[in-house]
Amino acid sequence: MKAIGIIYSPFQNKKDTPIQPYRSHAVGTVEIFEKYQEGLDDIDTFSHIILIYKFHKSKGYRLKVMPFLDENLRGIFATRAPRRPNQIGLSVVRLLKRKGNILIVKGIDVINGTPLLDIKPYVPEFGPGEDIKIGWLEGKIRHVGKNQIRQKALDLIMGVCL
């Protein structure tokens, strides 16, 4: 596994990043190294893309974690917490624009300088259509916490106005 590019965001460290992308309206930039640029052809016909990246600031892993939205320890694979056996992260973002090897995206939730591993098109038809249960998150993710307020403040400060 090697970086194929770098994700740039307004978030300089972990405590600034939104807990989940659906809370984020932040705009970021994805730079794909030039040797891979041709692989981006047709990407801008999709409205949303999946970024796969490395949680490069996380060291080691824990098998049980206390998620932000919860008061119980949960198995790491039932969460998106970064300290995982393989530190792979996943975010769906809106693709605003491609210019050569640069993608401008909205809804970014990673730390500035995150190494990019892969990009895939987001196609809802390839996910499940129905009858979805969201486990321990049920009833929690509409919750407006201090982080969401912090996110709004950050958006205002960082200027989400490309």
Add this chain to the structure above:
Amino acid sequence: MKAIGIIYSPFQNKKDTPIQPYRSHAVGTVEIFEKYQEGLDDIDTFSHIILIYKFHKSKGYRLKVMPFLDENLRGIFATRAPRRPNQIGLSVVRLLKRKGNILIVKGIDVINGTPLLDIKPYVPEFGPGEDIKIGWLEGKIRHVGKNQIRQKALDLIMGVCL
């Protein structure tokens, strides 16, 4: 990056695998190595999970590929083709049952023996809600091709009846 488990499926080689998971009703088994078993706690409160794995049968990469559903060359990052710079694959599957370090899943689309890298809960609220464009795939993915027919035959043969 290291394998945290193995995905077992009815598909013994590439030509047998369904092109996309939404075409698959195949049942498979995910074995997580025992040292990571505790990390599966709470996973069975979710109906669907995201499997992240390595396309271990793919060597090298191409930046432009001709997808199954198309007659044009497309940038690799606008497709889910396996010969990518980092051979990371992603599938959303239905979780039927957890028993210790074993998950029984439905909708599997990988080759038998695929190395597992990570599992995340599938939470539609963390994806985009609206206004989604699916690019070059528009109008193509309802298409019933020979592969779908093959899939149905395979389902019948392999017995999707756990």
